[in-house]
Structures are given as structure tokens and as C-alpha cells.
Amino acid sequence: MVRLLALVLILPLAGCLERHVRRDASTAATQTSSSARVTGRVLDAGTGEPIAGVRASLASAARVSLPRLLPEIQTDADGVFTFGDLPPGSWRVHVQKRGYYYGTAGQPPVIEVVEGAATTVTILLERGGAVTGRVLDSRGLPVGDLWVTALQPVQRPDGTIMSMERATERTNDLGEFRLAGLPPGDYYVVARLRVPPFTETPLPSKTMFVETYYPGAAGITAASPVVVTLGATTQSIDFQMRSAAAYHVLGVAVDARGRPAAGARILLSHGRAGTITTIFDGTAEANGTFRIVNVPEGTYRVQADVLVVTRSGTGSSTSAWFHGAPVEIFVQGGDVTGVRVTAGQP
């Protein structure tokens, strides 16, 4: 009911803005300015209130290989942002604010920018729902510095289900997390070790935390969904991290003629399309060998990719990845050695 009322309130406001636009357009057209301007206003769809501090950027909506992106700006206390000196054309308006998501529209609006004119756009953002909880270890102690993600199952056109990552946050020193700005629906909550880009090769551990789905499942199929409703917080999504033995995967990357693929990028991943998790992302040694530590039991794919940079006569350079055929491996009860992968062929 409150939401319905809010919409009714917004409509007259939107009408005002429309008039505002026409005024802008007519006055701007009489000026000598040749570039265009876009003024946007971001409102809370539930309350009609302006939202300050929303990050906004414009991306060219024209069908080009590399869309032009304008640097990010933010809305002021009145929810207003302004881009000036814009080349005319189609632009997609991207806005982002913690705790909000695109409402019924579901995606960034596209606006047509006409030379010498001012365009106004009003964007309504919906305050999503949230999930809070705590992650503990087997002794009941909090686990900090984990990444917790809310996955939303989405049906693809071919009928298969994939999981969309809607929010990811780090647990604090009390093991607490809060995932906000979630569209209403069913979610799976998963906690994983953070994988920052360490420069040093990690040391082997005997056991390690492994990906754990609420309420303590190893995979998404055994997980319990968490219901999120609009503007509400689903609390006490507390669970215990699973621990498992950690093993090594050793092998060599070669080229088509069997020579060592020195410096090839080695990737170890698992999961199906849509939910692929990369466990290791490193480089083969000069003799083509690689050593991956801390791999828990499971089925994985190992792949060796090669980056080729081509420099043209004019000094410009292009680069392309050549992906090797993935090799499936099973880690169970011990280290896996002698893995041989063929690197991508330029």
C-alpha cells in the first residue's frame, strides 16, 4: 500500500521534470553551445526521496566493439548528477548505490542525446532486501576475512538454471556478514576463502576451509535456499565452515610438439558453466612444470593458456589469448602428479 502511494506521488514529480526538460531544451537550443548535457535524478522507488551519493557513469550504447565509458560521478544531496560536453548519440546510464538495485526496469536506461540540447532522465532505484549472518569454524569461533556471496538461481532461455552472483561481502572479525541490495527471491549463501592476488606461492596446508553453502553443505544441490523479501533483512543465516584435507597437483604444460610451454598461464577450476570457480591462476616454470598446492578433493579442469602480443609496423599492438584444451583431473585421498596439459596454439 505504501509502495502504491509512493508511485502515485512520483508521477506528478516526474511530470514536473518533464516540463523542466522541455524548458531546458528550449533555452539550451538558443545558446551557442554545440555539445549536449545530461542531467539525471535518482529517486528511491519506495519513498520517492532523492538518493545522494549514487555513482553514475555513461557508456556509449552504440554497437561498437569497445564501448566508450565516461568517468564516474556521483549524485548530490538532491539525487542529481550532470554530464556536460557530451558527444550526441545513444548513452546507457549506469547507476550504483550500496543497498539498491534497478527496480522493475531491471537494467540501465538508454537515452538519446541530441546536439546542443539538454536531456533529463529520472531513474528509480529499489531498496533491496538483505541477508545477515555469521560464519564459525568447527570450534565455534568466528572466521573473519571470508568472502560471502548471495547466489540467485536464474532460469536461462534454454530452461537450465544458472546462479547469478548478486552481492559479495567480507566477514568481519566476529565472522559477521551483511549482503544488501538484493532483489526479492530465493538465494543460496556461500562462503569461500578470499583469493587476493598474492605475489608469493602459498605454502601447503594439511587441511583448509572449503567452499561452504548455508546451512553447511558442500555444494549448491544440498544447500537450503534463503528467502529475501523487499526492504527486509533475513537474519541469523549462521553456519559452520567445512574443512577438508588439502593436496598438491603437479604437472607440465607443453606445446603441440611436446616442448615445454614456459610461462603459460595455468588455470585450475571446477564447477559447471555459470558457477565456475578458479582455484589457481598461475604461471608455468621455464621447464613447463607447475605445482599447485592446497587443492581439496574434487573434480577439476586444468588448462594452459598462452598470451600472444602482436606489434604492427605502426607501433600499435594487439593481444590475444589462445586457450588450451582443458584436462579433467580427480583429486581424491592424495596428491595428483604427472598432469600433462597442451597449451593453447597461436
Place this chain on the structure above:
Amino acid sequence: MARWVRLAIILVLAAQHPALAQSSTGGFVGVVVDIMTGEPVAGALVSLIARPAGVPPPPRSAQTNTEGLFVFVGVPEGRWRVQVQKSGFFVVGANGQAPEVEIRAASVVEGVIQVDRGGAIAGRMVDAKGSPVSEVFVTAVPRIPSGDRAAGPLPSTGNAQTNDLGEFRLSGLPPGEYYLVGRPRPLPTATGAVAIPVVVVQSYYPGVADQARAAPLVVTRGVTTSAPDWRMLAIIRPSRAGDAVAASPQRAPAPQRATGPRRRVSGVVLDPDGRLAPGARVELVPVDRQTVPGAPLVTTARPDGTFLIGNVPAGTYLVDAMLASRLEASRVHRVVVENADVTGLTIAIVR
């Protein structure tokens, strides 16, 4: 004991590493230990950061394994600062400074890094209306006792970002006194031809512009100190000298008012006790009938309690004022700006 055996093995491994054969690099291995329990700390992020002198090599980083062990190989010779990050912990005995390690060519340095559980500060940041302010970067700055400044400024400790409810939590703070400072994302509100002065908005707890007026918070080991209802402030950075109070930093000027003469609106702000109110926020909100209420022109009352808003286009405005640190605001006055400056306004803030 087992840990030390393990460390010895790693030392051997590190010594055999081909990168160590290079003459100009060395190694660093060690263990991160909780000083109170003696247990290894797993999952700590250990970084080596070069000192500012000279050309800084890129930082190196490693993560401790389940036995608290880490290893760096092929580290360029020289003095490096060691940084250890683990939620809830701080490095002991470093006197607020990061410990350092001297890396020598073709040799391996071993170290034990002791960490301890610190205290925490948790709170919530709100705006003038009491609404939560998200995406603000919060840091704790140690308070240096007067007379102890020879030690130099202490680095700020811990940082966090406010969530969608304006909440934040800083943990692993060494016991002591801290000031909290909140800085929003430094993004402009407009680009290109409509560029306007960048607004620098920062606030010291509990909602003041400078450290001298900030309230320090006491942090003790294992305890969470509360910092409720911290007020965010808007501070205007003047783009030119003399333009300090004439800016409209919150928004680009409305296009339909882009032409025509500009006037000045000035006066004085009084607090609820009838005293001059320096630092009060004064807003001039355009309310011309044909448009929606426009973005306010904002300024802050000067140290003598007077205010001046320049560059005001003709039109009808609502004027109000509020105190920066509290929720008190004035009654709203209606002002019509025509062909002359408006002077002598008295805006009284009431409780």
C-alpha cells in the same frame, strides 16, 4: 615444536629455490603467532612494502597457511616494512609502526611475528536528516598525547566502509585513544562544461570538521566501543580565494537560471541560546512555481556567525539554517531576490 621442525624444512626449501641463486635477492620466512594463546594465525596477509627512499619495488604479499607460516623468495635486497593484516589482530611491539626486515643477498631471514587481539569501534553514520550514509571510508587516527609529538604522526589504523545502513566496524585496534574520520568517495557531481567546485566532505566523530573539536574514543582490548549517530558534514572547498561562501557545490546551476543578474544574500545565524552560531549550515532553496524545488545553495556561517551566499539568480527562495553537530534547525524563511542584494537576515535556530 612441530612448527619449528616444519619451519626448518621450509628454510631448506627456500635456500634451494633458484631465485635465491641470484646475487641481489634474499628470502624471508616466518610464522605469525597469537601472543596470548601461542597458536599460529592462519590466513593472515603478510606484505613486504619498500621504504619510501629510492625507487620503490612493487610490494610483495603472501598468506599464512594453517600453521601460520609464510615464505618470500627472490626479494630484492634492502629494508622492507612488514605489514600483517588479519581481522581483529594487530602486530605487537611495533609501537604503532610496522616492523622492518633487512633482506640481504643470498641469505634467508627468519622471523616470528606476534599479533594480539585488539579492540574495536562500531557505529553508524547519518546525515543531517538522520538518514544512514553508506559508502563512507572510515579510519581511526591514534590520538597523540600533547608533548609526545616528537615521535611523529602515527599512521591511521584500520579502515572500513559504511554499509547500506551507514554501519561500520573497525577491529584489531591497539588499545588507546582514537579519533574517527569519515571520508566519502571523492567523486565530483558533474563533468565537462558544467564542472563545479569539488565538494570535500569529511567528518570527525561525532560530527565536526576538524580534529581539534573531535571527541576521542577509548579502545580497550577485546571490547567494542560504540560510536552511534555520527553526523556526516559537507565542507566546501573554495575554488578561488574569496569564493569560499559563494559556491553552490551541491549541484550545477539550473539551466533556466543560467543567465540574468546575480545577487547576494547575507545575514547572521543565532543558536537556540541566542548566541552567534559559527559553523551553522545555511541553505537557500529555490522554489519558483514553475519548477520542482531546486537544489539548495549552501554555505557555512563564518567564525563571527555571519553568512553570505553569492551568485544568487533572481527568484523566490526558502532559507533555513541548522547546527552542524546537532539536529536543531531554524524556522524556514521566505526570501524574494529581485534587483538588489538581500542583507541583514537573522536566522534563529530553535530546539
